[in-house]
Amino acid sequence: MPRLPRLAGVTAAALALGLLATAPAAGGEPTVSDPHVVAHFDFAAGQTPENIALEPDGSADLTFAGARQVANVTRAGVTRILATLPEVADPDTPNLGAAVVLGIARAYDGTLYVNYATGTRETGIWRIAPGGGTPVQIAQLPSDGLPNGLALDERRGVLYAADSVLGTVWRVPVEGGKPTAWVTGAALDPGKVPPASGFGANGLRLHHGAVWVSNTDAGSVLRVPVQEDGSAGPIQTRATGLVGIDDFGFLERHRDTFLAALLTADQVALVRPDGTRTVVLTRQDGLSNPASVAVRGRTVYVPSSAFFTMQDPNLLLARVHQRDRG
Template sequence: MPRLPRPSRLPRLAGTTITAATALALTLGLLATAPAAGDEPAVSAPRVVAHFDFAKGQTPENIALEPDGSADLTFAGARQVANVTREGRTRILATLPAVANPSTPVVGAAVVLGIARAEDGTLYVTYATGTAKTGIWRIDPDGSAPRQIAKLPPKGFPNGLALDERRGVLYAADSVLGTVWRVPRAGGEPTLWATGPELEPGTAPPAAGIGANGLRVHHDAVWVSNTDAATLLRIPVHENGSAGAIRIRAEGLTGIDDFGFVQRHRDTVLAALLTGNQIALVRPDGTHKTVLTRQDGLSNPTAVAVRGRTAYITSAAYFTAQDPNLLLAKVHQRERG
């Protein structure tokens, strides 16, 4: 693995330097743009509603939305899951167990990454540790301690996570092994669901060893971002549950982490471009443009979730080391000229 850039200041927990998954695995770049379409959504009125403590490892990595409009976030470095209201009130829901000697690929420390929420309020997260604790963990709404429901390879890096309630399965993207795992919602043995060069990390500079990263289930398909390849991918789910052919839906998304779909606009995506401090609107034809920047409050954005006319965006400040936060913005129909 090539030597990777490091932020100038890193938080320390229990004497161990903490960084999060994508912090050590992205390279700087520029975003390709294209002219705006008259009927595409617009993003406006960004506002930071909650600020977090970088020194305590409160680096928000991923988002799951609650029915009341609050957001459940993973704090990667702190190994925590927090609930944040639209007004910015924050409370810790769970802390994943510490690992005595973590040997997590890419980062070296134990980190909580992807998150998915079931309709009954159960939360699922991916935990990367480099040990037997690596896998998918369940957090019940009754406040009981998190418990591991599936083990994934310690040499892997389980990252993005999504739940398909209809099929009763979870999908997890492994950034190092370049795979998508499928696990029964109740837990158990994981299935190697999708593999291929489109999911794999790069092997030569400036690639940094992070392949499949963000993951969403959308319109009978699993969508995955590949950070090193700067691509957005679509994998159809066949009726029997098997994976279809992997197709590239967008390219040139330098530094892409996670992403969210804009409702009422089929296959339109808002993607977090971590290293460029940008949010990109990705059209169904694969063209894209910048809609938010660091001037709007972004500080290495990691994930996007959209509900109705609101976009929720997390910034982990992995490189800036300043102001990890949760930002809300309006998503609305662009007026025709």
């Protein structure tokens, strides 16, 4: 995948800010240890892992953004391509130019859903059958947008997609069909003034009855409650100052505590419910522009995209030690 041309402009600014403002680890809070890279990928072939969904066996389904592929990677690092999104003639994806596959979500039965951004009518949400196969487009999203993070709410039968350019969270029936602009607002918009990258709403997770969204240009994480009727409640800002944030993943035993992938800083930060944070993984651990995070039990998964370093896209695993805090 080519480097992200507009986002590259913020790299120097992010590094100049140095380490995030942090708070010391409190007794009994989660710690991360034993980071190790289990799989290395081919940057020249577009194997730039951008987003992640986990399988019941502990393997990871990754989107290879530049290769337009979805791959399964075991905990031992064995990689198998599950699907390739169709090639698009003359892609014109906002901010990027190239056609890229970004967010991914997994259904209970193993069906995968991915966001495909092309700048053409192929932009939208695509479905992949359990075990892999030929992707099928189930929803068209605006070609002048950039669908990025993706999450599935099987109870309500809907998918949510964060649009980084249009500052929108789209809501789409899981069976496919017309998208609805579920929530919009300035808090989701990309920045307008340099060194803004042009990436607003980015990562997206469902957590405790709400849709959580990161905004890369704002360095923020937002919480949007899902109302009883399925509509969006008021946008709440839950963390700020997360320079270069891409996606994030919640810890299972600590309410509203998450690990944030800080792509431009080559860091993963532990972010507490009060917004304070501590850097827990760095480039010295093997990170190379981390793009997302997933957590299951005591295992942390971090795909590194290498979008800027252009070296060693990989999948890193680490141990998280958690104690219940309620």
